[in-house]
Amino acid sequence: MAYETILVETRGRVGVVTLNRPKALNALNSALIAEVTSALDAFEADEGIGAVVITGSEKAFAAGADIKEMASLTFPGTYTADFISSWDRVSRFRKPVIAGVAGFALGGGCELAMMCDLIVAADTAKFGQPEIKLGIMPGAGGTQRLTRAVGKAKAMDLILTGRLMDAVEAERAGLVARILPAEGFVDAVVAIAAEIAGLSLPAVMMAKESVGRAFETTLGEGLRFERRLFQAMFATEDQKEGMAAFVEKRPAAFRHR
Ligand code: CAA
Numbered sequence: 597m598a599y600e601t602i603l604v605e606t607r608g609r610v611g612v613v614t615l616n617r618p619k620a621l622n623a624l625n626s627a628l629i630a631e632v633t634s635a636l637d638a639f640e641a642d643e644g645i646g647a648v649v650i651t652g653s654e655k656a657f658a659a660g661a662d663i664k665e666m667a668s669l670t671f672p673g674t675y676t677a678d679f680i681s682s683w684d685r686v687s688r689f690r691k692p693v694i695a696g697v698a699g700f701a702l703g704g705g706c707e708l709a710m711m712c713d714l715i716v717a718a719d720t721a722k723f724g725q726p727e728i729k730l731g732i733m734p735g736a737g738g739t740q741r742l743t744r745a746v747g748k749a750k751a752m753d754l755i756l757t758g759r760l761m762d763a764v765e766a767e768r769a770g771l772v773a774r775i776l777p778a779e780g781f782v783d784a785v786v787a788i789a790a791e792i793a794g795l796s797l798p799a800v801m802m803a804k805e806s807v808g809r810a811f812e813t814t815l816g817e818g819l820r821f822e823r824r825l826f827q828a829m830f831a832t833e834d835q836k837e838g839m840a841a842f843v844e845k846r847p848a849a850f851r852h853r
Contacts, residue, residue, distance in 0.1 A: 597638070601628035604635045609646040609793035610786050611639040614653075621659035622652045624683075624704045628662075633685040640689060646793025646800070646852065648689070649785050650712060651696035652705075654720070654778065660703025663730065680704075683736050686711040692792050692804055696785035697721045698778055702760070707736035710745065713804055714773040716788060717763040718781040723771060726758035744811060745771045796834030797852035 597604075603614040613635050615622040622628075632650070639645045652658055661680070669679065686693065686708060695701075695709035698718035706723050709715050717723075725738045733739065734755060743751040746769040754761060766772040776784045792800055802825040809821050829835050834850045841848035 597634065599631045599635070601625070602631045602635060604638075606645065607786055608790055609644060610789040611635070611642070611645045611648040612782075612786060613648065613650045614782075615651070615658055616653075618653055618655075620662065620664075621656035621700060622705070623660060623662040623664075624658050624708065625662035625665045626682075629683055629685075633682065636685055636689050636693075640691065643852075645691065646795075646797050647692040647694065647789040649694050649696050649782075649789045650686070650708070651698070651782055651785065653699065654718075654781075655699040656705070657695070657697040657699060657701040657721070658705030658708060659700045660705050660726070661736070680736050683708065683711070687737075690801055690805070691797070692789070692800055694785060694789050696782060697723070697772075698781050700724075703727050703734065703738070704736050707734060707738045707741065710737060710741040710771075713807075715766075715771060716774050716776060716785050717766060717772040718778040719763050719775055720778045721763040721766065721772070721775075722760045723754075723762075723766050724758065724760035725755045726760070728756060729758040742771070745769070794850070796832065796838060796850045798832050799829060799834060799838075802829065 601617050603616050605612045613632060615628065617623060617628060636648070639648050693712045695712035695715045697709050697715055698720050700722050701709050702724045703726060706725055725734045725742060727734050739755060742754065750769050763772060763775045767775050806822045806825050809818050833853055837850060838848045
């Protein structure tokens with residue numbers, strides 16, 4: 597499929613989506629979100645894909661929702677169309693998805709990264725929710741996911757002042773999983789995704805689902821959910837293979853089912 601605002605490629609078992617509106621610092625317009633949705637639908641259906649990376653350019657992961665597209669929107673229009681709810685596809689993607697963030701991840705860009713399972717940052721990354729400076733507030737999860745990731749104090753600081761946070765501060769605050777050098781950044785992020793994609797797909801997907809549940813339920817329900825999935829894993833071929841390989845002192849050859 598030909599895309600206009602993103603580049604899509606497959607590297608082994610890793611699907612890579614590169615946001616590609618360089619003149620607008622990858623501002624997230626409706627065309628781009630529709631294309632990301634379509635690429636994720638295809639990767640979800642593809643048995644050969646075990647993990648996905650979403651990344652941008654060296655200068656910007658994404659500088660936010662497209663301000664020029666939003667400027668003339670009205671409340672009745674945004675309400676009836678449920679504006680921005682379609683971005684949710686990323687958070688509903690069931691295979692692991694890594695945000696590889698170099699440069700700016702602002703507003704909706706930061707929110708898109710937070711919809712992913714983990715954020716790997718280049719040392720050039722800058723995160724922020726500057727919507728307040730436009731006379732609005734975050735609308736694609738910023739007040740919720742950022743607060744869960746970094747806590748109330750820092751979330752209030754970032755959202756109420758609109759200031760930016762560098763990669764070191766973001767890692768210290770718990771938003772970012774790892775910081776990597778900007779040089780060779782995308783290859784290094786794809787290597788992390790390839791490592792995950794080489795493991796048992798059902799195990800990886802259930803582990804992802806279980807961690808996700810921690811944000812949506814009580815501890816007791818979450819523990820019960822985890823235990824049921826853990827028990828279900830003993831029905832997979834990959835559990836038999838993984839444990840046999842350990843006992844036989846050889847690498848596991850997962851069949852991903
Ligand atoms: N929407 C539309 N266009 C954008 C954009 C955005 N979010 N961010 C940057 N651009 C465009 C600029 O308008 C400019 O285009 P022109 O050359 O046609 O003027 C081009 O990208 C390059 O940008 P700058 O010249 O501003 O580049 P810079 O290096 O001087 O500054 C920046 C970089 C600090 C990121 C600055 O572009 C900026 O502040 N961008 C806006 C960030 C922002 O406010 N994001 C939040 C958007 S609202 C939102 O996301 C709502 C939500 O919660 C979903």
